[in-house]
Amino acid sequence: MNLVGGGRDVRNRVRAAQSAAFRAAEAQIEDWGLEQNEQGWRAEAFLYCVEVKPPDCDYYIPLAPSWLVDEYLRTVVIWRHDEGIDRLRPDVVEISAAELREFKNTKGATLVDGRVIDPFDPNRSWSVESLRGPDGLRLWETDEVVPRKDDLFQERLYCIRWMDTEGNRLYRSPNSCDFEREAKALRLLNERIANWRMKGFIPSAPIPLDGDKTSEPVRTRGWTCWSHLFNPRQLLTHGLVASQSLSNLHQDRVLAAAAMLNLGRLADWNSRLSCWLSSPTQIAGGKNTFLNQALNPLYNYSARPLSMMASAQIDFDSERPIRAASAVEIGDARDVNRECDLWITDPPYADAVQYHELGDFFLAWYGKHIRGAFSDWLPDARGQLAVRGEGEDFKKSMVEIYSNLARHMPDDGMQLVMFTHQNPAVWADLGMILWAAGLRVTAAWTVATETPVGGIKKGNYVQGTVLLVMRKRVEEKHGFLDEVYPEVEDEVKRQIDSMRALDDGAEPNFGDTDYQLAAYAAALRVLTGYQTLDGQDVSHELFRAKPTGRGAVAEKSRFERVIDRGIQIACDYLIPRGLEAAWPSLSADERLYLRALDVESRGERRQGVFQELARGFGVRELMPLLQGGRANQSRVRTPSEFGRRDLGGGGAFASTPLRHLLFAVHATVADEGKPEVGRNYLKELLPDYWGDRTRLTAILDWLASLAHGDDDRWTADAEGARLLAGRLRTDHG
Ligand SMILES: C[S@@+](CC[C@H](N)C(=O)[O-])C[C@H]1O[C@@H](n2cnc3c(N)ncnc32)[C@H](O)[C@@H]1O
Structure with missing residues (x-):
């Protein structure tokens, strides 16, 4: 059996079955009226968040690392407190470009570095860990789909994106009719859940407690069953599609396999782990669970209406059918x-x-259907x-x-x-x-x-x-x-x-x-x-x-x-373009500096890459060359950032001609573009100034020409290098 490479016939059969199942599920949702409002607007996304009421706080605080809903449409949520009511009210508003910048700088964020922040008093905060308490959270029962009233973490809908009848996209806070639709979805799910679990249309498998990644949802949310990673609306939608696509298959393995894979797709794209991502260049959207390869529960997430999931269906390639004999088997590669x-x-x-561990997320949806389609396969990772x-x-x-x-x-x-x-x-x-x-x-x-x-x-x-x-x-x-x-x-x-x-x-x-x-x-x-x-x-x-034991290398x-x-x-051989003539006489430390600069000018910021370079050049001291300590934010020090630092000092780089040259560039910049001080400095310091002059000029030209894009830290120094190069070139004594 081949789905990918199964040819036209397989593709068409799968397509027909899938769209019939989708259409039937859509008709049912439409009939229930779950994704449309009174004005006929269609929901495009539902945004939910966790909320928590710290012991000494009068209200529940909705949690999110940012309340920016859509950067492109400049939409944010501002929370309001109505006297005497312990649930805050979301105001979904459009803001100015200046305000947007503040929101991007986490203005109003209620969850920062593992702490819950009071939206009305940023000086009041509580650590999430301490709120969870020494005994951790209550573990959910298998059948539960929403938190209990007395659970620490509650959940609420705070915003919906609609498409109105004219095709405009609008963000709105939910009104009483929206909450009624939420309640209805929960009721409809509860009516079906036992039956659906029995038939394997929604997951029943427990989340393993001992995994590296799977322990996270258990510890941080109390979720114990794979179904807990989905909210009622999501379970209802997926269960409906599952019941439509996995019933009456009459042992058609192709359709069963395709239906399972599609359910996996839906699960990936629509779970409590689907984050909401905003962008400056396009309308915001929900992302998939495995955007990163982990299982990190989110404080705010997005859910999709069924109408927004049609595109998630897998369209199996029919253009390259597999004609050779083929066999698909699962097993340990040692036993092949x-x-x-x-x-x-x-x-x-x-x-x-x-x-x-991550595979269990999908297997929970395939469940018993795997055995139906592949008698010797187990829903076990x-x-x-x-x-x-x-x-x-x-x-x-x-x-x-x-x-x-x-x-x-x-x-x-x-x-x-x-x-x-x-x-x-x-x-x-x-x-x-x-x-x-x-x-x-x-x-x-x-x-x-x-x-x-x-x-x-x-x-x-x-x-x-x-x-x-x-x-x-x-x-x-x-x-x-x-x-x-x-x-x-x-x-x-x-x-x-x-x-x-x-x-x-x-x-x-x-x-x-x-x-x-x-x-x-x-x-x-x-x-x-x-x-x-x-x-x-x-x-x-x-x-x-x-060798074992402490400190053993x-x-x-x-x-x-x-x-x-x-x-x-490779390091020695990869000479930055323009430095070929100067290269042979440079020391390893000088080469490292120039190569690191070359790599950085092409957008590299990962410290690991600079470390590899240092390793390649056999240089031990990399850190003095870098500015910015964070692993993905490293960059090479500019001449002005070096200034006088360690000049001529103990480090291997500190006494090289290149280091002196960088200082001369800095001196040129400091003297408002006059290269004289820099040139005199070099002349005094370098024993073979006249011999070194040509290669120093070549290095200066290279520094001046380095494309540093929008990095203005280099602008003045590059100009300094250009002016100093001009002075050195015309130096006749
Ligand atoms: C890098 S992933 C393969 C990803 C795959 N090519 C794809 O594009 O989806 C490595 C895979 O090796 C599997 N694996 C681990 N141990 C194995 C074993 N002993 N025998 C066979 N497969 C194994 C893992 O479960 C995992 O699915």
């Missing part, structure tokens, strides 16, 4: 026992995502089989998996391993694992797959996935490390040359991490061709006993050092 010419795998990595951790166990299971797959392919077979890169050090481990499994890397491709959430401020950078292409290592090749080094060097250079040839100077396609990973891959291409190096095989190195294995060398070569 069929032969394949090509194995394509996408392994989990170093606990980056807890798939087996089989957590105990999942490859986990990042230490010995992880490596061991990975080597077992890849050795098994290598055993089940012919000598001319191939493997393709996908790996979304995060930490290049982890990448080195993957290389060694595959190597130990008897595979040889023959090629590596970086494919742009993921854009970081929210996008990076400058430049258009994407997150890459590396595809490693591998063959079986059939040849018995034994080598010696000192012979391998030059081979690695050539391979890394070849790799970088080929990427640079593709890179367009104005708008580079490859980011720095891409180059580094390509360098790793190139090193691996050489290394994995050998069965042993200096008489030792890689398993020995991979599972080498690491694992010494790098010799193989790791070869891989690191690959990175170093």
Whole structure:
């Protein structure tokens, strides 16, 4: 059975069944009048929030990290207190651009850094943790769908987006008719819930208490069943679609599978974990539960009416039907026992995502229907089989998996391993694992797959996935490390040359991490061709006993050092454009500063990337070069930010000619653009001023030309560099 690749017939059948189920559910909702108001306006989104009444407060405080509803339409919620009433009243209003800025700066926020803030007295606040109390929250009973009256956290509807009969979008606070519709949805759900649970149309499975991610909803909300992640309106809508799409299937496995997948889609896009995201350039909208790969309950969230979910249905591709014999099986990759010419795998990595825990969210919706469609499948994520951790166990299971797959392919077979890169050090481990499994890397491709959430401020950078292409290592090749080094060097250079040839100077396609990973891959291409190096095989190195105990630092294995060398070569070889002539005479610290600047000018702000660069250049002291400590907000110090700091002092960078040059730029800026002081300073300080002059001028030109986009911290310094370069160029003594 194929859904993707099933061809036209499958696609049409699935489409017809799905739209019939959707239409029937829509007709029912329409009949109940749950998504339309008295004026005939259609709801587009319902916004809910948690509210809490601290012990010494007279009213419930609605919680949200921001009450900005829609930046594009400049709409916010302002809470009002009516005397004697313990529920606040939301006022949904349009505001001016100036006020909008304040709201973006969390004006009015009632939840900041884990504290509840009184909206009428920002000096009054309570920590959420202390409100939860030492014993934590009451755990919900399976059948509960809303909080009990005496629960700490209550929930309320605070805003609805409507489309009026003329097609205008309007945000409104809910009125009494809206609350009646909410009550009706709850009543309708309660009438059906027992039956629907029995038939498996809504989840009954408990949330595992011991998971890394799954313990979060239990601890922070008291939710114990997967159905608790959905509010009454959401459960009613999904239950209705489920009852329509999963009944009367007459054992049609294709339709059952498609219906389950669609329900998973609805669950993802419409839960109490669906956040509401506002943007300056387009109308706000609800997002999916797994916008991040976690299960973080939200204080305010959005729910979709059914009419806004038609587009969430999966349209299976019919253009590329699978014609070959195919089999879909689930199982532990260590137990695979069929032969394949090509194995394509996408392994989990170093606990980056807890798939087996997050998978339960979907399995809870598939429930018993899985057994109906696939008799030997279980609605169980089989957590105990999942490859986990990042230490010995992880490596061991990975080597077992890849050795098994290598055993089940012919000598001319191939493997393709996908790996979304995060930490290049982890990448080195993957290389060694595959190597130990008897595979040889023959090629590596970086494919742009993921854009970081929210996008990076400058430049258009994407997150890459590396595809490693591998063959079986059939040849018995034994080598010696000192012979391998030059081979690695050539391979890394070849790799970088080929990427640079593709890179367009104005708008580079490859980011720095891409180059580094390509360098790793190139090193691996050489290394994995050998069965042993200096008489030792890689398993020995991979599972080498690491020192234990406090403060013990694992010494790098010799193989790791070869891989690191690959990175170093890449670092040395990747010279920023325009600095080619000056480069050979620069020290490692100077090169690091300039390369970091080069990378930063293309929008990079991740400290990890700068750290990798420092590692590549073999420089220990990175932090003095950086400004801003936060992991994703790092940038390189400008000449003016350096000022006199550490000038000529103890650090390796502090006494380099480049550091003095930066000071001279700063002096030029400080002297209102007059380069004389800077030039005299250099002349006095540098023993070989005349010899250094040409390369210093080249560096100044490069600094002046660096595109720093909207970063005005550089504007004056770049101009200073330009003026000083002019002075140095015309210096005749
Ligand atoms: C990176 S994800 C794959 C994502 C998938 N390619 C996709 O696009 O949705 C890694 C997967 O490996 C699975 N996995 C973990 N341990 C496994 C094992 N021992 N055998 C087979 N699969 C395993 C995880 O459950 C997870 O679904």
